[in-house]
Amino acid sequence: MSIPQERRLVTAIPGPKSQELLARKQAAVPTGIGTTLPVFVTRAGGGVLEDADGNALIDFGSGIAVTNVGNAAPRVVERVQKQVADFTHTCFMVTPYESYVQVCEKLNQLTPGDHEKRTFLVNSGAEAVENAVKVARYATGRQAVVVFDHGYHGRTLLTMTLTAKNMPYKQGFGPYAPEVYRVPLAYPFRWPGENPAEEAYAQAVDMIEKQIGAQNVAAVVIEPIAGEGGFIEPAKGFLPKIAQYCRDNGIVFVADEVQTGFARTGDLFACEDEGVVPDIICTAKGIAGGLPLAAVTGRAELMDEVHAGGLGGTYGGNPLACEAALGVLETIEQDDLVARARRIGEIMLPRLRAMQERFPVIGDVRGRGAMIAVELVEPGTKNPNPAAVQEVIKRCHAEGLVVLSAGTYGNVLRFLPPLVIPEHLLEEGLGILEKAFS
Template sequence: MAEIAYRLEQKRRILGAFPGPKSAALNERRKSVVAGGVASSVPVYVADADGGIITDVDGNSFIDLGSGIAVTTVGASDANVVEAVQEQVAHFTHTCFMVTPYEGYVEVAEELAKLTPGDHEKRSVLFNSGAEAVENAIKVARLATGRDAVVAFDHAYHGRTNLTMALTAKAMPYKTNFGPFAPEIYRVPMSYPYREEAEIKGEDAARRAITMIEKQIGAESVAAILIEPIQGEGGFIVPAEGFLPTLVAWAKEKGIVFIADEVQSGFCRTGAWFASEHEGIVPDIITMAKGIGGGLPLSAITGRADLLDAVHPGGLGGTYGGNPVACAASLAAIKTMKDHNLVGRAQHIEKVVTERVTALAGELGAAGIIGEFRGRGAMLAIELVKPGTGNTTKEPNAEAAKAIAAACLAAGVVILTCGTYGNVIRLLPPLVIGDDLLNDGLDVLVDAIRAAA
């Protein structure tokens, strides 16, 4: 990674008990005006952020190992993004691409055509959120195929809108009491190597899912298969090798649109531009958000030209989709990713974290609370189990995940949890984080895991 000039000092600093008085006061104001259904996992209010550091309104500095859930890949105030946004804002903040278009939208689509897997002719549409991207990918697949059924997977997360809630597997907090949901959504088993009842090859796990589709739905009724190449909220689950290619080959044979949801895994996060590249698959459509916008709201679908061009004029779009300021931020973020080789940086982060966590797992032993360490690049997870279960019962240990996250926060490190069972620590550091800061954060995490064990 080329040298980065950080605006904030890249050091952890805790001044005292928190939340401090300013954060506490803001939280009281929040209670009277912000809906209770919006939850925040960290009880401090941000004043500034840069590189791998978040500073709160009381002057504490925290190491950021969450990146706003994989959004601030290039940092929360990347110089290229800041400059591009300021320049764009000085000219116009909005015109609506569907009314009076502008070059930035076209430039982003050109970049996506080059960066996404496959050398086929591509088209893109820009939106605001990952859920919007997923919904529109489904719209395209249904129109292009003339079919209705959509296949999703166990442990999947695809969003909080009505259709994407139906696609999401986990009930609480995402689906409970929010139904009824959109119809013609079917769920099949995921390849989850750590939690398979018996070891199963990726190809066989794919055939298991395919058999269920053929028997319970019928291939001729399926418009799309939708899958995260590495599942996010479900626990950073990396399917067994061969699972994805087998599904892609079958979908192609049956005329089913294969949609890769790369909302969390895209844009250098896994040590490749897109996680699909790790097994060489070429999706028909890719959905993107989070890292694409440099911190601004932007999402996209990029796919085969024949699929997206099948939609009638006016069938895709939205008032704010591809906002000019967000497009400027996206182009600048992509420039930073290229200039600093953040693909390579993610690979380096994987090596650093892997060395630390595998050493700790060895220290704790097979009966320790680390059930599995997995992931790719800077999208890494530690699945926690009850002490003594190890690789036998694999009983989920959500209590340890909560305790570790709390201990890390108390020491000045922000980490996230996830997983169907709430027992997974997920690590998503900004790819521009320096090694000294990363290792300091890992020191805190390792100590917290030891204490929980």
């Protein structure tokens, strides 16, 4: 790695140059574009972000699960540099190119299930989810879409509607799209009963049967681990039951793996943990190392239903992004980043559980692989404690550790380190976190 893998603080966070740039940002960019930590990055790699003031911060965010293979990963850089010198765009729907086909072939091969598949490429996770719903509605001739409490699916009109959380994603942007219905998620930490998988499933099916009618449902859309909702892993057994219900009723089961995909959870895709095989899987974020790309991969008989010209977009599958994706997939395979994600979980989870024993503000520790969270509560209760999250984040940022929040109640700290982060930085970051709690 060209960047020294060490934390280095030479100014306060943010430093004077970043503060100058922040003033320019505020004068040029709408306030609706928020900023978690206003340090302006000049270089990044491994587990480090360097800013305009010369500070080097430990990265526990990966640009929200995007730079799984690290920033400026060598195989990604090499492929993109070669491609940008050849051509930057033709529009695949006008004159195609091989790299788009290669990415689709790889995703057809790597995503769960040994059935025949088709893939097409778009620009963002929201666009992928929206297109999955389009395919499901077209193929089934139905209209209703079922989603889950605590789900997040994007910021377009339809995906805002699919999203459960009002602030900041939905407030003031209605009216929303019709024929979207929300059912319970088996959230183990907050489920009031003793068997969340069985009870949440029974409630969800009851609501579908009574309020919609299974024969009217085109798709069920779910994140295998709810991302923005707070890294909620549904109780074991819940996902397979929902998938089976879909199969039994001719409903398209759509897995939104935008945040969970590409080795993040210790499997290449999070669905693999319980052997769930989606009819359609949506991927983005970690797919191309930071270049804008997303994909919709599904059963051939579903995907081929749509008429020619019914799917696509001007920039979908841009050649630079396709080359980046091929570099990402090579890196995951050749550097065994699936195993690396599991190793990160083996280091982080015991440390966080030990903190939970010390600090009663930590109500829950959860996650798989390198997708891990702690939920903060008012000590002695399960009441959400978003103020504690903001205080911990402030202290971590001041010490040069980038951490993010999440959760329907704003009370979750989420950790998404690059899969290539050196272990000494992982340990140092956990030490900073522990200091922030104490």
